[in-house]
Amino acid sequence: MKDAKRIINYVKEKMNGESTGHDWFHVERVYKTATRIAKSEKNVDLFIVQTAALLHDLGDWKVNNSDKTEEEIIIAACRELRISKDDTLKVIQIIINMSFSKNVDSKKKLSLEGKIVQDADRLEALGAIGIARAFAYGGKKNRQIYNPNIKPINFKTTEEYRNTEGHTINHFYEKLFKLRKMLNTKTAKQIALKREKFMKTFLKEFYAEWDGKA
Numbered sequence: 001m002k003d004a005k006r007i008i009n010y011v012k013e014k015m016n017g018e019s020t021g022h023d024w025f026h027v028e029r030v031y032k033t034a035t036r037i038a039k040s041e042k043n044v045d046l047f048i049v050q051t052a053a054l055l056h057d058l059g060d061w062k063v064n065n066s067d068k069t070e071e072e073i074i075i076a077a078c079r080e081l082r083i084s085k086d087d088t089l090k091v092i093q094i095i096i097n098m099s100f101s102k103n104v105d106s107k108k109k110l111s112l113e114g115k116i117v118q119d120a121d122r123l124e125a126l127g128a129i130g131i132a133r134a135f136a137y138g139g140k141k142n143r144q145i146y147n148p149n150i151k152p153i154n155f156k157t158t159e160e161y162r163n164t165e166g167h168t169i170n171h172f173y174e175k176l177f178k179l180r181k182m183l184n185t186k187t188a189k190q191i192a193l194k195r196e197k198f199m200k201t202f203l204k205e206f207y208a209e210w211d212g213k214a
Contacts, residue, residue, distance in 0.1 A: 002047050007054045007081055014058060021133030022057045026124060030056065033191075034120035040187040041112065048087060048113045052094040053120060060099070071096055094118075100125075100175055103182075104158045110184075119188035122179045127195030130176060131202055138168035145169065146210065172203060 008031075015024040034053040038044045059073030066073070074095055078088040090111065097108035098118040110118060124130060138145070144167040152173035155161040166174070176199065180192040208214035 002087075004047070004050050004054070007051060010077065010081055011054050011058065021136040022060060026133070027054060027057055029129070030117070030120045030124055033123055034117050037116045037119055037185050037187045038113075041116065041185060043112070044116065045090075045113055048090050048094070048111075049116050051083065051087065052091045052098075052113065052117045055091060056095050056098065056117060056121060059095075100179070100182075101158050101161050104155050104161050115184035119183050119185050122183060123188055123191055123195065125176050125179055126192055127198055130195065131199060134168050134171050134176065138171070141165075143167055146206075148210075169203075169206070172199065 008028075011027055012024045015022070015027055017023065031050060031053040034049050035046070038046055038049045055074055055077055058077055059068070059070030068076075071092055074092050075088065078091065083091070090113070094110060094114035094117055096102075097110055098114055098121065100122070102108060125133065135145070143165065146169040147167045150166055150170065152170045153160075153164060153166065155164070155174065161174075164174070177196065180189065180196050183189050183192055205214060
């Protein structure tokens with residue numbers, strides 16, 4: 001059943017109150033950005049883009065506290081929302097392959113719709129909101145803001161990335177500043193340029209204040 005409003009209401013109920021930066025408002029921004037990018041591309045199935053954007057964090061490892069896998073959670077949601085089997089398969093293939101962590105050791109193949117949703121989600125990690133979300137997640141995980149004695153890690157595997165306990169500033173170098181070059185679409189790359197510039201300005205001020213020079 002191709003009704004985005006029903007999916008929006010479903011996800012809003014599921015994601016309200018989440019505190020790591022993966023709440024309903026994050027999902028809503030990804031949905032809006034993915035829609036924006038999709039409209040700049042040709043031959044895009046907008047329903048698949050919007051559905052994957054709306055459901056992409058329901059079973060994410062960072063917020064999934066159940067004993068169900070990410071795929072099981074998405075399948076159950078699609079069944080409840082009466083999304084067709086064909087569309088469900090397309091959505092699942094996007095969601096289970098789009099995250100940064102799953103692409104650390106091998107790049108996953110995505111449809112055009114998947115690349116658009118991946119770009120929209122990655123843009124959420126950049127700019128002012130990206131900074132806010134990084135510190136929200138770090139705080140939730142009891143991580144230090146910064147520790148100059150702990151240097152950034154160049155992760156080789158998904159498991160290594162997910163198990164890191166480094167400080168939040170390192171996250172800028174371990175992931176966030178790598179994202180712009182990993183984007184798929186022209187529109188996303190244009191948006192990322194401005195956001196990345198802002199983040200670098202933030203870090204310059206952060207280090208100056210840390211050293212007592214500002």
